[in-house]
């Protein structure tokens with residue numbers, strides 16, 4: 206099978222053809238120059254690295270009705286917030302089933318990984334691991350210890366099964382908790398992350414010391430705050446649809462201008478479907494609402510490139526023979542790949558090269 210059109214990956218957009226055999230890339234070349242003309246099935250489209258959802262709370266998928274109208278903190282704060290009451294009263298099997306449905310939907314959208322903040326301590330992490338089995342989406346699970354002050358034994362047992370810790374915001378935790386969690390994550394080679402400046406601005410010292418691996422939101426961060434995050438070399442996950450529900454937006458234009466490493470995430474599964482493509486479109490359009498327009502290329506990178514770098518898998522962000530993660534084919538015109546991809550992709554336009562593609566001379 207040959208995809209004739211364009212590639213959009215870590216090296217940017219370019220006209221190209223990509224030949225697949227048994228689901229793997231075997232050749233990449235200049236558009237219109239492949240020597241197999243006529244012998245293989247040809248499709249037009251754009252080939253991209255599989256996207257990563259940079260921030261989810263998939264446990265929230267148990268919610269089936271419109272969440273109550275309340276400030277976000279009241280909805281998602283432990284232990285009495287709406288979501289925690291919902292999680293507490295939902296049986297484990299139902300939670301796993303809801304998370305599995307969300308992961309199945311993500312897979313249909315071509316998502317290969319999701320970076321999830323999983324509540325409910327070690328059992329919460331284990332639930333998501335079980336739910337993800339066989340879905341084709343690999344969760345990177347940042348769990349949350351339950352005891353305060355931190356119980357070192359509990360934290361150790363959490364880190365045995367989690368990929369790191371994802372905390373609420375700095376203002377919800379003591380400095381001692383942040384230090385203890387960060388130190389343990391470092392010692393175990395795991396990731397330390399937290400929400401920051403979502404509903405209100407928090408001072409950068411409160412979330413950059415100790416330095417996390419990932420900050421989520423920064424919707425209320427000032428230009429100076431963002432510059433400090435850039436200097437600290439910390440990546441940021443942004444969730445424009447989730448923020449919009451509560452009347453705010455991250456300043457993506459400033460983040461682009463400052464050169465921040467930005468990941469795009471769909472946030473709480475009780476607010477929106479975990480569709481990375483809807484998030485891409487909204488990020489692009491929503492930036493216009495603030496008159497702070499962001500480029501389509503920047504938005505595309507936030508799902509296709511930056512998360513792979515953050516995960517330490519930069520090769521997965523390149524469309525080339527030998528890549529470990531299977532890329533996607535999006536059946537869209539190839540003239541302006543980033544713009545097409547960001548504003549027009551829907552699940553039914555996504556194709557994956559199958560195991561029989563190309564191998565038999567078709």
Ligand SMILES: [Zn+2]
Pocket residue numbers: 260261262322400421472473
């Ligand atoms: Zn979050």
